[in-house]
Amino acid sequence: MRGKYADFDRWIPFIRKINFIEETMLGDYYFSMVIMPDDSVISLEKEDITYFHSVGVSKKSDILNKIRKLNIANWKRRYELFLAPTDGIDWSLEFECLNRSQEYKKFKFGGYNVFPDNFDDMLTTLKIKPFHSERYTFKSLDEFKELVEIGYELQFVLRGTCWLVEPSDYGIDSRHLCIACDPEKEDFLVEFKDTEEFLNYKINGKQIRDQWEDITDWQY
Structure with missing residues (x-):
């Protein structure tokens, strides 16, 4: 029910x-x-x-x-x-x-x-x-940033939502961010030209770069 x-x-x-x-x-x-x-x-x-x-x-x-x-x-x-x-x-x-x-x-x-x-x-x-x-939290912002820049399909939990950031088709440094496997959403929510733009994106009114300590259960 x-x-x-x-x-x-x-x-x-x-x-x-x-x-x-x-x-x-x-x-x-x-x-x-x-x-x-x-x-x-x-x-x-x-x-x-x-x-x-x-x-x-x-x-x-x-x-x-x-x-x-x-x-x-x-x-x-x-x-x-x-x-x-x-x-x-x-x-x-x-x-x-x-x-x-x-x-x-x-x-x-x-x-x-x-x-x-x-x-x-x-x-x-x-x-x-x-x-x-x-155990599966990041030790620093640089550690999180490095995995994104390498180009992995990185899944993580932030504020109770499972997110996925992955390379896009619009350039070697571009990225997609989506809510992982939610059929009610588009294939991706936002597209970024590079990692810095991704880190500056706000989730719940706060930039991702300022929430790295709250990211858990990441895997790639």
């Missing part, structure tokens, strides 16, 4: 467990928040076939207040493209709830290569940091 959960907000006080899974070709990442009987919240994470380990303890009231502010009730249950690549990011976010009458309720959101607008805010709020995203 692609609709929204009309009763999600009503069940927030009764959240007992939160599960987040992200699966990519670079590896799988698992994150859980478990609310204990004393109302403390233990955060656990693991990568691939390793064991879960604790990454922090929080207060239940703090976590629930943050979840309310995320307005997850307005999220669609599923985000995906009509045609999607086989090397994308498959993610799911699940809330398990148990109310005072011992009624159990589960809310599950997910997607493939498509994300809610405030997906990054959710990761930050819950302190979810996929290991592979940390």
